[in-house]
Amino acid sequence: MQGIPDTIKLFSFAKKELNFSHIYQVKDFPRIKKLLSNIDDEVKVELSFYIENNSIPCIEGVVKLSAVVDCQRCLNEMNLRLSPSFKLGFLKNEQQGKALDSSFEAILSTDEAFLTIEFITDEVLISIPMSPMHSHKCQSYQDKEQIKQEKHNPFAILKHTKLNIKNKE
Ligand SMILES: [Zn+2]
Structure with a gap:
């Protein structure tokens, strides 16, 4: 395990079967920071890269963080534990996807490199509920x-x- 580089080099990391882990802070993610009030809290990230079917680069990983958001019923703060996990296969074309196991989420992309912060941000944003509410009847x-x-x-x-x-x- 080693720290995560700023840029993900998809094929190169996958070929080397690299594993990374890093503890960020919420404030390291500009788009997430805008939505949460606990910007100094930890964001734990683990990423594994590998090649599936001799040709498809994959990223498997998990992000763990606390998200302090406003409850949409009482407007008081509430704490959500988020741990989005993902198993992504990056396809050059749809044809390639036919051989990919269904446990993978297929992504059509020809980008060889992308920003780590943006990649993690997208996975976290999907996991935040649209209208979070306390589990008790506030x-x-x-x-x-x-x-x-x-x-x-x-x-x-x-x-x-x-x-x-x-x-x-
Ligand atoms: Zn509430």
């Missing part, structure tokens, strides 16, 4: 707003008084 921020408004609305009190009078009649 109170919706919309309900909270409504209660606040009723308290400040003098007519809300009138309504209750009216009802009381009606009951007395």
Whole structure:
């Protein structure tokens, strides 16, 4: 295991069957940093490169991180444990994919080199839920707003008084 280079050289790494691991911080990933508030926390990455079927370069790996995001129900912070894992086969054409085991996610690409940070970012972003919410039943921020408004609305009190009078009649 060795640190991960800034640029992934797909064929060259795969031919050498290289394994890498590195501990980044959330702030090392500009696009992820914008979405999370725990930017100093660790992002553990492991990547393995190899050739499948004598011709298809593959990347297998896992990323582990905590993501502090806003709950979309109560708008308070919540902590998600993310561990996206992936097994990718890079194909030059669709024909090549027919020989690839179905456990691989096939990617059509002729790029020989790409930025490690961008590659990891894409895998992490897919794993963040579209509207994260607490697993417990937190109170919706919309309900909270409504209660606040009723308290400040003098007519809300009138309504209750009216009802009381009606009951007395
Ligand atoms: Zn919540």
